[in-house]
Amino acid sequence: MSMVALHDLLCATRGSQAPVCRDAERAASIGFAAFRARVHAMAAWLHTYAGPRCALCIDDTYEFACALFAVLACGKEPVIPASATPGYLADLAGSYDTVLTDADLRAIASVPVADLAAHSDLSIDRDARLTLYTSGSSGTPKPVHKTLAQFDAEVRTLEREWGALAGDATVVASVPHRHIYGLLFRVLWPLAAGRPFDRTAMGEPQQLQARIDAYRATVVVSAPAQLSRWPALAGFATLAPAPRAFFSSGGPLDPHAANEYAAAFGAAPVEIYGSTETGGIGWRRQSDSSGSSESSESSESSGSSAWRPLAGIDARRGADGALEVRSPHLVHHDWHRTDDAVTFDADGRFILQGRLDRIVKLDGKRVSLPELEARLVLHPYVAQAATVLLAGASRERIGAVVALSEAGSAALRDSGRIAMANTLHRHLAGYFDAVVLPRRWRFRIALPFDTRGKLPAAALAQAFEPDAQGVDVLAQARGGDVIHYVLRVPPTLAHFAGHFPGVPILPGVVQLDWAIRFAAEHVPGVRAVASIDRLKFMAPVRPGAMLGLTLSHDATRRRVQFAYRLGERDCASGVIVYRELAGEQARAPAGERA
Structure with a gap:
């Protein structure tokens, strides 16, 4: 596939019928000329709007892509809220001047493709600014300002790593385009590479086969919680033709699920690690002990839980144990400190050890929640673990939500919940003061990741209600x-x-x-x-x-x-x-x- 810089997309020399977007529900395909015409129409309409910042609250992925580039072509700043709920938008009221919705865009008449020649090409500043939002450590929306050049660097990284694997496949997804993972993998990477994307997200696992039937060659972009559900789909192991790749991001994919994909398709999903601030940092395939991409000839022997830095990313362990990265996906060229604790193996891959910023104090004793979690997963009964500080009537206490391994599930069935809690309590007692040990336990098949693959503290606390x-x-x-x-x-x-x-x-x-x-x-x-x-x-x-x-x-x-x-x-x-x-x-x- 021929890559085009994102700021040059609207003047790219692509075939007029080259597919940009596919719509399985309407059995239709939208070509590049129609895409450009739609962007021109939106840009002409947007020129009449006052205010430099436009909040894009658009559910239709194709219309979102058109509006994004129309806003950029007008010299305005796209603001991409994580949610379009009234309360969320009210919290961000000072961060945008105009809100664009699906209803607004439906009122805009498209420019006929035949008339497009009468319109001059719209130029876009390669350093144009975009603002996205994350939940932040406190749950309050946090703005993250990025440039189009950063996104361009990232899609080029993705194409170098997996472009040959994806080829001309249609990108189908179950993740929202309002977050950086969906924005990159569902919209920007396909547009830059000339690869079509599916118009609507898959809301139910049964829709996966329907997309495959419609498009034949596919790449699937999803999140850990959703990918873990799909193996229960009737005929999952016989999906035909099998997707060329499954991508996952937002949190670790359960090892059991990774093994199910490896057994069915020969390889586990490609997991991407990063953040809105940093962009992509590393990747792994849990079925692949080599940790190498399709084009790499290197081979390593360490475990599949480690992450390999993406091409062009430098990574190191800081003095306080934090992962530090230097990346073209950042707005600067200096080292950037993350809040994730890491260790490195001999082959330059890193193993995540939890968050450094989750320190709590109980009865005068400080404890790192990531350290509790790291110790828990050392027990053979535990596949994944997460801890949360719970408010009590008289004092705070720590709750632990544990995804059990096969051995742990068997032990729970044989001995019961209380025996399991006592076993894990004794395991932790060898490392921590008794006052900071979890007092409440919940045992799950999988941790409560949200649709973005995140593990919010609110979701963990809800497990105890x-x-x-x-x-x-x-x-x-x-x-x-x-x-x-x-x-x-x-x-x-x-x-x-x-x-x-x-x-x-x-x-x-x-x-x-x-x-x-x-x-x-x-x-x-x-x-x-x-x-x-x-x-x-x-x-x-x-x-x-x-x-x-x-x-x-x-x-x-x-x-x-x-x-x-x-x-x-x-x-x-x-x-x-x-x-x-x-x-x-x-x-x-x-x-x-x-």
């Missing part, structure tokens, strides 16, 4: 196609009201709803219930009960068997039969059809 339906999920564990939950039924649960006066009992329909809802977290399509078979209620569930829920999935027959237990006593069971998804029968291998 009842969910939206009022049930407290204390533990999850997986063993093959069997998932085990430990649930606490709060005495204040609304479902007890009136059922029955004086002798409150959890309604059976609520237990059924919970079974379907929890199964839907792991089994796409289970909400399309065809029938409930062999439904039994054997024992009442009272307020405060500690319930064990086991879900057993039979994908071939599209069934999920559920069973609730109170201690050693069965209290409810049944089988959820769900309908076949549209198109699934045609795609499934003969041996997998019911």
Whole structure:
């Protein structure tokens, strides 16, 4: 593919029909001439707007791309909020002069492609400024000012690393274009390389095969939480044709998920490490111990948890253990200190050791939350761990959310949640003062990463509260196609009201709803219930009960068997039969059809 500098994009000599954007829902493709015409129309309209800063609150990725370059061509500054909610925009009110929405852009008539020659080419300053927003360490939106030249340097880095692998594939994504990862991988890199991008994000895993059917050659851009869901999709291992690459960013991909991709497609997803401030810093493929890209002939022997700096990036460990980088993706040429602690291996790769800025004090004792997490993952029962400071009635305490390894899941099923917490408590007691050890524990199959692959403190704290339906999920564990939950039924649960006066009992329909809802977290399509078979209620569930829920999935027959237990006593069971998804029968291998 021929790369074009981003500031020269509107005057590039590309074929008029060279695809810029593909729209699977309309079975349409938008060519380069139409893209330029649309940008010209928006630029002409924007010239009438007062104010130099335009907030782009646009959901349609194609229209967003057109508006972005129209704003730049007008000499105005694009401001890209992380969210378009009214409250979020109110917080940023002093940071923009104009808000552009999808509705605004629909009112702009496109310039006919045939008339484009009458319009002079629009020039863009290579150092034009763009502003993005991150959540910041406190959760308050934090502006990050970057230049188009920085983005241009970064897309050239991406093309050097993976351009040959991506080729002419269409970029499909499940991440938003409002954040730097989506902006780079969904919009700017494809535009610079002449590679088409999909118009809409994949909201559900079932849409992946539909995109592949429509485009054939694809590159998938997603986040760890989403990628971890896709292996449960019926026919996942037989996606055809297989995407040329899966990209992931925003947090570490669960090793179990990485192994599932490696088994299905020969290689794990390419994980990108960086930040809005720094841009891309490093990458890894957990299935690849060499840590080399497709074009590299180097071979190393250290573990696949390490990250290799991207081409052109210098990295070192600072005196305080922080990762420091020097990069063309930065606005300066000096060393930039991050807040991530690292160690380096003999081959120049780095291993992340957590954040340096998460230090808390309990009863006069200081403790590093990253250090707690790093010690936790040394235990064979732990795949990933995150800690959070929780407010209590009388004092603060630390909560730990732990994603269990296969051995940990087996131990939880065999010995129970309390025994697991005690085991990990004793493990940490060898390194830390007792007063700073976690007092509350939650065990999960995966950590609660958000759609951007981030792990916000608010999401971790929410793991210690009842969910939206009022049930407290204390533990999850997986063993093959069997998932085990430990649930606490709060005495204040609304479902007890009136059922029955004086002798409150959890309604059976609520237990059924919970079974379907929890199964839907792991089994796409289970909400399309065809029938409930062999439904039994054997024992009442009272307020405060500690319930064990086991879900057993039979994908071939599209069934999920559920069973609730109170201690050693069965209290409810049944089988959820769900309908076949549209198109699934045609795609499934003969041996997998019911």
